[in-house]
Amino acid sequence: MIEIAAGLALCLLALSLAAAVVRGLSTASAFVYGASALLCLVLAIVGIWMLVTQAAEAEMRIPVGLPWLGAHLRLDALSAVFLTLLGVGGAAASIYAIGYGQHEHEPHRVLPFYPGFLGAMTLVLLAADAFTFLLSWEIMSLLSWALVLTNHRADETRSAGYLYLVMAGFGTMVLLLAFGLMAGAEGGYDFAAMREVERSPLLAALVLALMMVGAGSKAGLLPLHVWLPAAHPAAPSHVSALMSGVMTKVALYGFIRVVFDLLGPVEWWMSVPVIVTGAMTAVMGILFANVDSDSKRVLAYSTIENIGVIFVALGLALAFRSNGMEALAALALMAGLIHAMNHMLFKSLLFMAAGAVLNATGRRDLDGLGGLIHRMPKTAVLALIGVTAIAALPPLNGFVSEWLLFQAVLQSPKLSQPGLQFLVPAAGGLLALAAALAAACFVRFYGVIFLGRPRTDAAREAVETDRWSLTAMGGLAGLCIMAGVLPGGLIDLVAPATEMLLAARLPAQANNDWFTLVPVAEVRSSYSGFLVLLFIAISGGASAWLVHRFASRKLRRAPAWDCGFPNADPVTQYGAGSFAQPIRRVMALMLDANETVVMPPPGDMTPARHTIRTKDLAWSRIYVPLIAAINTAATRLNALQFLTIRRYLSLVFGALILLLTGLAIWN
């Protein structure tokens, strides 16, 4: 199995080189995306096969890289879960891109990097030593950076690309430090050697903190998320889908691999920062999604929210594990893994829908769209499934993982530390707030784009997207429904990963009656998405039939009533800004929102202006001062560039004395 997976990764990397050669041909795009889709599908099959057969983990060593180390690869249950995620997400994005790529202006800017990006992510998931891991991680970052810069002529893209590069470099540096600390004095960079090392609690805490910064910056954890809402939307839509749906999960994989697998036991208090950061990230992410008015940026902010939710689950798992409650830790970890899987499905679907809308209208601003349910009926149906799933509504899949997480939160009285006992329900409350805000956010997203009347000519004349794109979106929508209605199958599939990491798993769900989910015990809680869907379908269908059969089926079209004052101008509809107004006011403190109304003096015919400004608090409170400090320091240090030779020599001499003194004291 491992040979096949490694081979697929290398094939994807090789495909990048091939794409660089054939990029000029007219069929290049179909060839590259088609081949990527096939390779990804095989990758998904490898992952699922590995999980279903519960095959033993396999290792291999390729004699490349550092001479004494080589490149270690390893395929175990955790890798297999994320390989499945990558395979499904990659295949869907590639199939979508076969259609979407036809509209691309400069395909040669995307094609050479796209398969390599997928291949590098595969290698990250397979890596079994720090060197291979970091190298693949860096290739993944650089290739995704190149993909972000596809539309490099826009100023906004260039600044997003620069920010991404800085943050990615910073993240990798922190990861390097984390692995250095893990390797210890002997320098065992092999993961197998790292597992053996005994660490002091303080060192383990330091590694965990570094992983939160390093992997968290890639995943979009507060306050390191600032690059994400700029970079993810700037890329072409299928790449956005990959970055949000899959690459953030690869970052999560890095965190889980190190913290749950390599690091060994951790103290309970180390779960506190993970839970707190996760809960804050979830709420702040979705708040920003609620007030942003760019369709793809809304989705990127919602990615931040979902990453926060997953981190709360991981923090809970850490808390339970440190208390020796492996079964409950498995429940929390399962909630996190299932949510990662679900988020890949619906976020990719929504980015693709936003891409289809972008293609059809050329617009990403919500206020330039509207009424697309009439012009793009199929995309509208698929996007509706996506928004219902992401808003965590039963019976779709987003609710399943949210429900599992709440079940884990409700087990918190069993924790023995009062600190955690108080923290976890509060985090649960914040999660509930995030879920409710997500519903508001996606009513706005869907309502402004697809419902109502078109606000511009571009929206009025939009046409339905191509068949390839619809196929990819349809597949993802189908999986969203499947994972929501038959969640037991997905849970049993992922269970080997929790078994490997925690030596515990949820009870097998496959044989429960009516596909019911019973995570702990039936007297405690159960949920059957299948029956909920069945009941809603039966009672909805029966009531509709009865009403049409025995009451009235007459229908007349007429202008909208609107309390007697309908206005023909579509601008009078509720738009992105007006829909967000109540939440913006209620949460003004957290959003740093500012509204100003400029009224012209009486008699002046100029229109009044209403401007809304919301700021990302992390940016204005942390990054702006930081950048200013760096600039000031750099300006000060600039003077050192223009010294006389005598001064340089004395500087060197002084430095030497200082270091020698330091060495003397050290010894």
Add this chain to the structure above:
Amino acid sequence: MELISNLILQGVQMILVLALAPGLTGLVRKVKARLMRKQGAPVLQPYRDLARLMRKEVVLATNASWLFRTSPYMIFAATWVAAALVPTFATGLQFSWTSDLIALVALLGSARFFLALAGMDAGTSFGGIGSSREMMIGTLAEPAMLLVVFTVALVAGSTQLSNVVVYMASGEVGIRVSMGMALIALIIVAVAENARIPVDNPGTHLEVTMVHEAMVLEYSGRHLAMIELAASLKLLLYMSLIGCIFLPWSIAPASAGPSAMLFGFASFFAKLVAGGVLLAVFEISTAKMRVFRVPDFLGVALMLGLLGTLLLFVSRSL
């Protein structure tokens, strides 16, 4: 045998909630009118309204899509399924394990989601104002509701409603501060979710002050009937939820005989009447709030829910 009796119970319950829901709405209206020294429409008026609306033709806005036409049935179905899973007069419901309290809250969330989308569909300003305000109220009411669920689940050790009811009725519970807080929080949430005064005014004709009514402004005929029925069902659901968690003693256990069932039924009826009268008294004794006061009102529920949960961690007996 048990399966059949449970299935019958489930069926009776589904028909019962549907049959009683408009009556409850009518009762609240009648009591309110009487308290204001008006004659008021008969209690049965909502049934007549529904029948009349069902017979009328639908006038559909030119721009309305299929979503607008199917939403009423989806909203009704989700609310009905939720209402059918709350024990009213007996606990032995065949499908009570289908969804627990958390899923119940989320089912009502689904209904709200589609109602808000339908409000956006016709492309009018009133629909949008209703939708955006409803979602704002929802973002605060839903977490408060979930914190209440947490409190109840921590006391009863289950999120499964039938088990909660059995535990609450068992007398092990006693009087607890946390449950008192949960009760107040749940009542506040119920008032907000059902668009009652002081959050929203169901009887007003001034559109600017409305939330729920603004959202459904474009609906007519059978579609409006389905939505009104769903709204009545939701009111009944919250009343039976409060009844079955906080006053569970008269609910017949799973294997009870006909007399216990009849008693359970009679007491359920009495609970509804008492709840309806109390709601009417509460409504006429307060004034409607400004929309941006509502967050403060719901914030109280949120804080009480959180306090109730945290108190249980201080001491299991509080």
